[in-house]
Amino acid sequence: MSRLAIRVENLGKAYRIGLKEQRHETLLGALSAWVTSPVSNFGEVRKLSHFPKANAVDSPPSVSIGDVIWAIKDVSFEVEQGEAVGIIGRNGAGKSTLLKILSRIVEPTRGSARVYGRVGSLLEVGTGFHPDLTGRENIYLNGTILGMKKREIDWKFNEIVAFSGIEKFIDTPVKRYSSGMRVRLAFSVAAHLEPEILVIDEVLAVGDAEFQKKCLGKMSTVAESGRTVLFVSHNLTAIQSLCHRAILMNAGKTVMDGIPSRVVAAYLQSGERLLTERRWDDRSLVPGDGAVRLLAARVCSNDPVDLLSLDSQIWLEFEVLNLVPEAILNLSFHLYSQEGIMVLNSVTVPKALPAGDIRFTCHLPDRLLNDSLYSVELMIVMNAANVLLKIPDCLSFQIHDLERESAWFGKFPGAVRPNMKWTIEQADGASSGNGHPPTGTRTANGS
Amino acid sequence: MIETPPINSHLPPAVPTHPTKSTTLPVVIIQSKSEWKLIDWRECLEYRDLFYFLVLRDVTVLYKQTILGFAWAILNPLFSMVVFTLIFGMLLKVPSDGKPYAVFSFAALLPWTYFSQSLSGATGSLIQGTSIFTKVYFPRVFIPWVPVCSKLVDFAIALVMLVGLMIWYQVAPSKNIIFLPLLLLLLMLTSAGAGMLLSAMAIQYRDIRHAMSFMMQLLMYAAPVVWPASKMPSEFRIWYGLYPLAGVIEGFRAAMLNTGPMPWDLIGMGSITAGIAFLFGSLYFRRTERFFADVA
Numbered sequence: 001m002s003r004l005a006i007r008v009e010n011l012g013k014a015y016r017i018g019l020k021e022q023r024h025e026t027l028l029g030a031l032s033a034w035v036t037s038p039v040s041n042f043g044e045v046r047k048l049s050h051f052p053k054a055n056a057v058d059s060p061p062s063v064s065i066g067d068v069i070w071a072i073k074d075v076s077f078e079v080e081q082g083e084a085v086g087i088i089g090r091n092g093a094g095k096s097t098l099l100k101i102l103s104r105i106v107e108p109t110r111g112s113a114r115v116y117g118r119v120g121s122l123l124e125v126g127t128g129f130h131p132d133l134t135g136r137e138n139i140y141l142n143g144t145i146l147g148m149k150k151r152e153i154d155w156k157f158n159e160i161v162a163f164s165g166i167e168k169f170i171d172t173p174v175k176r177y178s179s180g181m182r183v184r185l186a187f188s189v190a191a192h193l194e195p196e197i198l199v200i201d202e203v204l205a206v207g208d209a210e211f212q213k214k215c216l217g218k219m220s221t222v223a224e225s226g227r228t229v230l231f232v233s234h235n236l237t238a239i240q241s242l243c244h245r246a247i248l249m250n251a252g253k254t255v256m257d258g259i260p261s262r263v264v265a266a267y268l269q270s271g272e273r274l275l276t277e278r279r280w281d282d283r284s285l286v287p288g289d290g291a292v293r294l295l296a297a298r299v300c301s302n303d304p305v306d307l308l309s310l311d312s313q314i315w316l317e318f319e320v321l322n323l324v325p326e327a328i329l330n331l332s333f334h335l336y337s338q339e340g341i342m343v344l345n346s347v348t349v350p351k352a353l354p355a356g357d358i359r360f361t362c363h364l365p366d367r368l369l370n371d372s373l374y375s376v377e378l379m380i381v382m383n384a385a386n387v388l389l390k391i392p393d394c395l396s397f398q399i400h401d402l403e404r405e406s407a408w409f410g411k412f413p414g415a416v417r418p419n420m421k422w423t424i425e426q427a428d429g430a431s432s433g434n435g436h437p438p439t440g441t442r443t444a445n446g447s
Numbered sequence: 448m449i450e451t452p453p454i455n456s457h458l459p460p461a462v463p464t465h466p467t468k469s470t471t472l473p474v475v476i477i478q479s480k481s482e483w484k485l486i487d488w489r490e491c492l493e494y495r496d497l498f499y500f501l502v503l504r505d506v507t508v509l510y511k512q513t514i515l516g517f518a519w520a521i522l523n524p525l526f527s528m529v530v531f532t533l534i535f536g537m538l539l540k541v542p543s544d545g546k547p548y549a550v551f552s553f554a555a556l557l558p559w560t561y562f563s564q565s566l567s568g569a570t571g572s573l574i575q576g577t578s579i580f581t582k583v584y585f586p587r588v589f590i591p592w593v594p595v596c597s598k599l600v601d602f603a604i605a606l607v608m609l610v611g612l613m614i615w616y617q618v619a620p621s622k623n624i625i626f627l628p629l630l631l632l633l634l635m636l637t638s639a640g641a642g643m644l645l646s647a648m649a650i651q652y653r654d655i656r657h658a659m660s661f662m663m664q665l666l667m668y669a670a671p672v673v674w675p676a677s678k679m680p681s682e683f684r685i686w687y688g689l690y691p692l693a694g695v696i697e698g699f700r701a702a703m704l705n706t707g708p709m710p711w712d713l714i715g716m717g718s719i720t721a722g723i724a725f726l727f728g729s730l731y732f733r734r735t736e737r738f739f740a741d742v743a
Contacts, residue, residue, distance in 0.1 A: 015741070045652055049738040100740070104477060104584040107737040112478035119475075119584070127582040130504055132511040141504055144497040145583055173511075196472060 005228040006079040010111035071097040072252040084223040086239035089249035095232045117196030126186030131175035164188035197228040275396045276305040295319040299397045315363040325355040338373040350384040370417035371401035505597035520601035521608045524556040535673045544706040555672040561602040568594025569642025573650040577743040587736040591642040621705035637691045640724030643732040651742045688716030
């Protein structure tokens with residue numbers, strides 16, 4: 001029988017957003033407003049902490065009544081001890097507000113939450129770090145701020161320092177550290193926090209790739225050690241790998257609650273509209289000129305096009321209306337990744353084409369692209385020289401890194417991510433006789 | 448905002464064969480609650496390590512990267528003493544209970560400097576500590592308390608200076624010196640109480656910060672720093688005692704400089720104010736702390 005760690009009931013949090021100040025048309029109006037401003041200012045400032053109880057109850061979340069906005073509203077869920085729950089959602093969905101309430105930093109406007117056990121909250125790494133103090137002093141300060149006892153830190157001190165990898169600078173003021181070192185030290189302290197319930201906001205997106213790897217590894221041991229973890233992240237790979245359960249929030253409400261892979265899929269599908277299919281039915285709006293026009297373009301896959309993974313087979317289709325018989329045409333497209341890197345340029349062989357609708361299909365090689373948002377810039381070229389048509393954001397599609405077997409859940413670097421063949425063998429092959437096939441060969445899938 | 452009831456019906460009944468650790472977990476109920484409540488001393492005790500390191504930070508950081516370091520703790524009151532001695536002692540001939548004006552004013556500047564620094568530190572503490580308390584939970588009352596404790600270091604250093612001055616001017620202390628800790632306690636209680644009130648107000652109404660500098664001047668001239676309380680007409684004396692600094696400063700002089708018997712009338716009245724200030728300050732602070740993070 002598992003026990004409750006957190007029970008959240010009808011939780012709601014309202015904030016005041018500043019309303020536009022009144023403008024005064026006349027000098028007299030401005031003058032009288034200036035005289036009475038202390039009174040109205042007092043009202044304004046006081047309002048920050050006072051909310052009308054009755055009339056705000058029925059307003060939907062994220063809809064302002066006057067200048068009140070509900071950051072979260074009517075949120076209810078339970079978390080059992082030992083569960084690792086990921087919370088995902090767009091910016092402004094209320095994730096951080098929820099964590100702040102559970103960390104007892106802000107008070108809910110309505111509803112309640114029961115928390116069983118000591119809560120350690122990591123809403124930021126390095127809270128309370130003072131630049132003038134040394135690394136050693138900051139470890140103690142930051143550790144106690146996060147809720148550790150002095151004896152606990154004494155006990156773990158060497159471990160913390162070793163984890164951060166900055167042993168040499170431990171007695172140097174933190175202000176002389178590079179920003180990377182500071183983050184490593186801060187995270188090392190945080191990583192050694194051992195409360196019953198750990199509440200983590202997007203703090204893992206710090207440090208270099210190597211250190212992130214270390215942190216996520218530490219996170220997974222925490223999650224596996226039976227502690228309750230509440231984890232907000234945009235790193236969907238990490239959510240899926242570390243959490244047993246995910247909650248999707250949107251506009252202050254919980255939209256979905258369940259197995260991480262499903263919730264992540266729902267989140268991705270609710271994402272911004274990708275241009276995976278375009279069709280110009282109204283021929284007057286078709287891009288192009290008297291010689292050639294683009295009728296349709298689409299991204300196709302054996303998987304749903306809004307949920308492409310690294311292993312999806314992907315092909316692009318373009319339908320072109322050729323108006324000049326026997327025109328020598330070829331298609332060319334540039335593929336850009338989210339970072340604006342042009343990943344590749346692919347062209348067809350110039351060919352004399354009959355008049356009418358012509359379909360071009362381009363199959364991308366399997367397992368070529370990394371996870372990113374890709375956009376396709378299309379060009380239709382005549383006589384291999386003359387660009388008739390150029391459409392910068394013709395199509396766009398996103399490839400997600402949905403499953404990862406290794407211990408690292410950070411963003412995999414690089415523009416492409418093909419499967420590479422690796423062989424691993426003993427190097428002193430000469431003594432074991434020449435001509436033998438290599439032993440211990442295996443392929444790794446590059447992830 | 449938060450109460451920690453004893454472990455009871457909130458938990459499902461414990462399985463008797465499996466007395467797991469979880470049955471002893473404290474329950475925290477988080478909900479909107481506006482109420483007057485006192486300081487949760489048990490919780491403060493729980494977090495005492497944090498308090499220690501916050502005070503340590505304050506002390507360590509204050510004189511980092513200065514040339515004179517802790518000498519500043521002496522120079523501040525010393526400078527005031529020189530000015531006061533020139534203006535009030537030599538120019539205006541303000542009476543000084545028969546003692547050299549320099550020691551007379553320095554003995555008063557000692558508690559006054561501590562009071563003004565700890566009070567202004569406490570008042571601004573919440574505004575300065577925003578980056579910490581909006582990220583993590585701990586007893587919020589620590590924030591205004593930290594300067595009240597960390598400034599004690601300056602006080603102690605300046606006390607050594609006073610002893611030096613006493614030797615120089617050959618002024619002997621009275622045996623009432625044993626009451627010094629009591630006076631100090633009164634001082635701490637007053638500045639902690641006023642500090643809690645003012646910091647809780649300042650986090651929402653930033654006017655407080657702007658008003659502080661002239662408030663401090665007013666408070667200083669109201670206190671018997673540059674003049675002796677013996678100048679106060681006797682019919683007002685008992686009411687004047689309601690200002691805790693009156694009793695503390697006069698008590699300091701009586702104890703250190705042997706200017707007369709301990710002014711227990713002033714100290715007694717001051718204790719009433721100090722107690723009320725601490726009680727009301729903590730009540731107001733505790734009532735408003737639930738939305739500090741919202742208005743910060």
